[in-house]
Amino acid sequence: MQSDRISKIQHHLYSNGFAQVQELAEATGASIVTIRRDLQRLEEDGIVTRTHGGARLAEAAQPELAFQSRVQDHLDAKRAIAEAAYGLLRPYSTIFLDAGTTVLQLARRLRVQPITLTVFTNGLAVAQELINLDKLSVNLLGGQLRNENLSFVGPYAERLLGEFWFDQLFLGTSAVRGDAQMYTLNPAEASLNRAMIARTSQAVLLADSSKFSSSAPYAVAPVASTHRIITDNRLDAAWHDRLTELNVPTTLVPLGRPV
Structure with a gap:
């Protein structure tokens, strides 16, 4: 309390x-x-x-x-999405966790029940969440610290990404706009996210339903560039139909309807 x-x-x-x-x-x-x-x-x-x-x-x-403050927004949806994402993790694989607040919930879920993994992240809060877990090898990407998101971005971070390949990438987004692209609030963050998507076998977008038809200025990539989307069942039916048309496998985690 x-x-x-x-x-x-x-x-x-x-x-x-x-x-x-x-x-x-x-x-x-x-x-x-x-x-x-x-x-x-x-x-x-x-x-x-x-x-x-x-x-x-x-x-x-x-x-x-x-x-x-952003961590607390739509927390029930973020936790449910993280639970579904946790079910996709494969022991002894190499994953990348970006610095988004929904991905942070996945890190917290992983802390409760660790799996043997090699984890890379550009998120300072994500790395802190995974400290002192014997089953995890945690690697923090370097670069310029972006205070607003507690994330490392910039050319150095992108060069480091080019040295690795990830079995899975779990990333968030600030918005999915009507053109079916992911957007973020910072150009360096957008550029790094594109580089992440290019270095993985499976990109999984973790985004609660409020992110769809929201707005942010910097384009990252089409949602079709991801291999799966995990969101919640408050997603507008038109968006669900749109994702089906784009052939993006989409998991809707159950939540109570807002009052």
Whole structure:
């Protein structure tokens, strides 16, 4: 419960920039004394800066909290998609996990029940999730650190990719637009994702249904360049028909319908 409360405080401060102690108590359902104790702990960890009567996020915490906020979006769908993706893993194979928040859920699933694998990733959070697991050999791709996504990108990362071949690639996307292409928010991320797809025997797109018909500026590749899509059953029927026409095998994981 403390972890949930801390997370709520962080997300509230990320969304609002500053909040009074009373406001945080109401947002979390905790007492003012408890909130003050939490804020003291967060300040010691360098996450927040306390002010008279309230707190704001510390400067260096902004990018990390932006990432953590996205981790929480559609979390039920991301976890269900990760469970389905876990079922595709083959022991003693070499896989690449990109830096997306849905792929991060696959890393967390793998931590619960490790499989003997060689794992490559450009995601700092993904690599941290897989620390100290005896069955895994974890390799972190180098390059320029993109703070917004806690990912390594750039020409050096792409050159390193050219030295490897992966049995499976699990990647996310910011959006799948009406032209049936994957899009992302950063040109270097888009370029690296294209290089990933070119270096694998099986590319699996992990994307919850909210990503379809969303928008982002930088094209990655057609969804037909992936070998499988795992999404959730809230996917619009027209999109499901479209993916069938494109001959992309699609797994719809079951979720309750939104109210």
